[in-house]
Amino acid sequence: MYNISMEHNDLEILRHSASHIMAMAVKKLFPDAKLAIGPAIEEGFYYDFELPRPLTEEDLPKIEAEMTEIIKKDIPFERLELSKEKASQLLENAGEKYKTELLREIPDAQVSFYKNGDFTDMCRGPHISSTGKIKAFKLLKIAGAYWRGDEKNAMLQRIYGTAFNTKKELDEYVTRMEEALKRDHRRLGKELDLFNIYHEQAGAGLVYYHPKGAALRGVIEDTLKKEHRKRGYQQVVIPHIAKIDLWNTSGHTGYYKENMYFMNIDEQEYVLKPMNCPGHILIFNRKINSYRELPVRFFELGTVYRYERSGVLHGLMRVRGFTQDDAHIFCTQEQLQDEIAKTIDFAFDMIKKFGFEDFKVFLATRPESYVGTEENWKSATKALEDAMKAKGIEYDVDPGAGVFYGPKIDVKLKDAIGRFWQGPTIQVDFNNPERFDLSYIGEDGAHHRPVMIHRVVLGSMERFIGVLTEHYAGAFPFWLAPVQAVVLPIADRHNDHAQKIAELLREKDIRVETDERREKIGLKIREAQMQKVPYMLVVGDKEVELGSVAVRSREKGDLGVRSLEDFLKEAGA
RNA sequence: GCCAGCAUACCUCAGUUGGUAGAGGAGUCGAUUCGUAAUCGACCUGUCGCCGGUUCGAUUCCGGCUGCUGGCUCCA
Numbered sequence: 001m002y003n004i005s006m007e008h009n010d011l012e013i014l015r016h017s018a019s020h021i022m023a024m025a026v027k028k029l030f031p032d033a034k035l036a037i038g039p040a041i042e043e044g045f046y047y048d049f050e051l052p053r054p055l056t057e058e059d060l061p062k063i064e065a066e067m068t069e070i071i072k073k074d075i076p077f078e079r080l081e082l083s084k085e086k087a088s089q090l091l092e093n094a095g096e097k098y099k100t101e102l103l104r105e106i107p108d109a110q111v112s113f114y115k116n117g118d119f120t121d122m123c124r125g126p127h128i129s130s131t132g133k134i135k136a137f138k139l140l141k142i143a144g145a146y147w148r149g150d151e152k153n154a155m156l157q158r159i160y161g162t163a164f165n166t167k168k169e170l171d172e173y174v175t176r177m178e179e180a181l182k183r184d185h186r187r188l189g190k191e192l193d194l195f196n197i198y199h200e201q202a203g204a205g206l207v208y209y210h211p212k213g214a215a216l217r218g219v220i221e222d223t224l225k226k227e228h229r230k231r232g233y234q235q236v237v238i239p240h241i242a243k244i245d246l247w248n249t250s251g252h253t254g255y256y257k258e259n260m261y262f263m264n265i266d267e268q269e270y271v272l273k274p275m276n277c278p279g280h281i282l283i284f285n286r287k288i289n290s291y292r293e294l295p296v297r298f299f300e301l302g303t304v305y306r307y308e309r310s311g312v313l314h315g316l317m318r319v320r321g322f323t324q325d326d327a328h329i330f331c332t333q334e335q336l337q338d339e340i341a342k343t344i345d346f347a348f349d350m351i352k353k354f355g356f357e358d359f360k361v362f363l364a365t366r367p368e369s370y371v372g373t374e375e376n377w378k379s380a381t382k383a384l385e386d387a388m389k390a391k392g393i394e395y396d397v398d399p400g401a402g403v404f405y406g407p408k409i410d411v412k413l414k415d416a417i418g419r420f421w422q423g424p425t426i427q428v429d430f431n432n433p434e435r436f437d438l439s440y441i442g443e444d445g446a447h448h449r450p451v452m453i454h455r456v457v458l459g460s461m462e463r464f465i466g467v468l469t470e471h472y473a474g475a476f477p478f479w480l481a482p483v484q485a486v487v488l489p490i491a492d493r494h495n496d497h498a499q500k501i502a503e504l505l506r507e508k509d510i511r512v513e514t515d516e517r518r519e520k521i522g523l524k525i526r527e528a529q530m531q532k533v534p535y536m537l538v539v540g541d542k543e544v545e546l547g548s549v550a551v552r553s554r555e556k557g558d559l560g561v562r563s564l565e566d567f568l569k570e571a572g573a
Numbered sequence: 574g575c576c577a578g579c580a581u582a583c584c585u586c587a588g589u590u591g592g593u594a595g596a597g598g599a600g601u602c603g604a605u606u607c608g609u610a611a612u613c614g615a616c617c618u619g620u621c622g623c624c625g626g627u628u629c630g631a632u633u634c635c636g637g638c639u640g641c642u643g644g645c646u647c648c649a
Binding site: 146155488519526 | 574575576577578584605606607608609610611612622623639640641642643644645646647648649
C-alpha cells in the first residue's frame, strides 16, 4: 500500500518536472513567453503560458524536439531559496507578471526556485535530480485556459502532456486513450443507430432516440418504474411548462435564472421546467396530509430543460434537455435519516444492477449562492453525514458543490476503463417546504413542517445511456440489448422457420430481428457481430428438420444446436 | 460565452499555385441459395454547413453566422 502511494508520488514529481522542461523548451522557442502555472495532474501535466502568437498542433513536435534535447543534456535541477523581496525583484525584472501575482499570495518569507541551466522557475518542488531522468513523455494537446480559471481574466494557452517512468507505460497509456476513443458513446451511438442530435436542423444539446436507442431507454425506464413501485414510490406526471409565479416561490428565478428558458403566453410569463420539484410540491400540497401518510414518495421520469453554454455541450453527457429519474420524498424529521439510508441502498442496488461495481461518494456542501438559513443547511448536511456514517460509507467532502436549496450526496460511477461519471445524487431540503408552506398534521393534531429529499438514482436517462454505452463499449448485456437476438436463415427455404422462431421469441418478450437477405451466412454473422447483438440464431436444413436453432454467442462464438427452450434458459430470458 | 482547430455524398474521409469534385462502405438493381466475421457486377448519390465580400470565376481567399471537437468554467 505504502509502496503504491510512493510510486504515485514519484510519478507526480516526474510529471511536474516534465512540465518545467516543457516550459524551458517553450521559453527557448518563444523568449517572450510569460509563465503562469504548470502542475502535474491525474493523467499527466500541463503548463499555462501567455505567448505572442496562438499555438497550433504543428508547434507540439517542435516543443517536443526541444524537450528531447534538454533531456539528453541531463541538466540538473538546482533548488535555491530566495527572500520574498529578491524573488519579487527577479520576477519583475523578467516581466513574469503571473508569477509575481502568485508570489504576492505566498505567506512565507522565503520562496524556492528551481533552476535548470539558464531556466529558472518559482516552484515549491520537489523535482527529479536532473532532466535525463525523464524516460518517456508526450505532448498531447493545446487548449485555452483562463488565468486562475476565471473568465474575467486573460485567456492563456495551455499545453497538456504526460510522462511515465518507462516507454512501455506511455505506450499503454496511448493504447488506453485509443480504447476510450473506440468506445466513445457518440461514435457508438452512430454505429449502433441508437440516437442522434440534429444540431443544425433542430438545435444543439437536444437528443433524438432512434428505435434502438428508444428500446434501450425503454428497458431502463421499465426497470426504474418497477423498482420504484417495489419501494413504495407513487409515479406522477407533470407538464413541462409552468407560470413564473411557481418559480418565484421556489426561488429558481433568483438562483437558477441563468439556466432557465422563458416564454410568453397570453401576456404571461412561463418557464420551461429546469427541475421537477415545484410540480411535485404542488401535488403534495393538494390536500391536508396526515403524519400517518408520511413518507410520501413521488417519482417521475421528469424531462427538464436547462440552458448550458454552447461550449460545454458534449454528446449525451451534457445536453440541454434531459429526463431524470427524479423523486421527491416528503417526510418527518424523525424519518429523515432512515429515508436517506433507504435511498442510498436503492441507488447502490440500481447501479449494481446495471453493472457498475465501483463508485466514489462525495458530500457536497453549501454553495456561495443559496436560499434558506444557516441552521437549515447545517441540519440538512448533518442528516446526510449521519446516514452515511451509520452505513459505514466512506466519502469525501466537495465543498461548495451543493445545490442552491440544499446539500447533497453525489455518487460517481467507475466505468470499465476506470473513468468516473456522475451517477445518483441525494439532496436534503428544508427550504422548499418553508417557501411553499408545506405541512402535515402530527399525532398532536398540530401542523408540522415536513422535510424534503430530492434524489435521482441513475441521474439523467441521457447521461446514463452515454455512460452505459461507454462502460459496455456498446456490447450491452442480454437484458439491455436493443436487439437481443437475430435469426439468420442460411437460404431462402429457411425463411419460414426463421420467422416462426422469431415469433416464438417475441411471444416471450424477446427483442428479435430476422435477416432474410440473400447473403452468405458469414456476412450476416459479421454484421450482427458488429451490431453487437448478444445472440445469433442460425437456421438451415438441420434446424428446420429438428425444429431447433444453432446458437452463436457474441462473446463465445458458435455454441452448437439446441432447442429454443434450452436457448431461452441459457440466455436467462 | 472565451481560446484553438474543424465543417466535402447516408457514414468514414481524399481533394494546393482559385477553373462548380472523387474513394471505400452503405443504398438500389441483377446474378449467386451459400453452415458461423466481408460473393460478384452494374447503377445512384452532393446548393463542398449557411450568409455576405474579393474575383471574369470561390469547395479553395476574407468577414459574419450556425454547429462540432479539445480545453477553460459549469453540471444530471
